[in-house]
Amino acid sequence: MGTAKTIAFCMTPYSELVQALPPKWQNITKREKLLAAYRHELHCFLNVALRPDCQELRFVMLPWRREQEPEQWTCDFWVADTALPCTSGAIWHGHDTSQWRHGGAIWIFQDQIGTSYWSP
Numbered sequence: 001m002g003t004a005k006t007i008a009f010c011m012t013p014y015s016e017l018v019q020a021l022p023p024k025w026q027n028i029t030k031r032e033k034l035l036a037a038y039r040h041e042l043h044c045f046l047n048v049a050l051r052p053d054c055q056e057l058r059f060v061m062l063p064w065r066r067e068q069e070p071e072q073w074t075c076d077f078w079v080a081d082t083a084l085p086c087t088s089g090a091i092w093h094g095h096d097t098s099q100w101r102h103g104g105a106i107w108i109f110q111d112q113i114g115t116s117y118w119s120p
Helices: 014-020 028-049
Strands: 006-011 056-061 065-067 072-081 100-109 112-118
Touching: 014 028, 028 056, 028 072, 028 100, 028 112
Parallel strands: 006 056
Antiparallel strands: 056 072, 065 072, 072 100, 100 112
């Protein structure tokens, strides 16, 4: 039998991400692109969770953060292994990344939906 892992989720549901957006970004095409990005992040999380060196995982996906000028919406996410020591090492957009195994953001900018990644 394999080693048991502890996994904690703190994430914004897809439906809440969609509902928080302005109507101009809620058409079917944009919702499908957002869902694809959302599912991709869940897939990345599962890949990290399956790694034998990751034991106490915490997956965090925050609600949208909105920048006014130019208008941009950003949803930050990361996967941390809390079994690792917190060293206050690297910083990415104000987050301590010393326990991170994967991180990034889903963003909407100038009518485009995309993702950005950070990896240790």
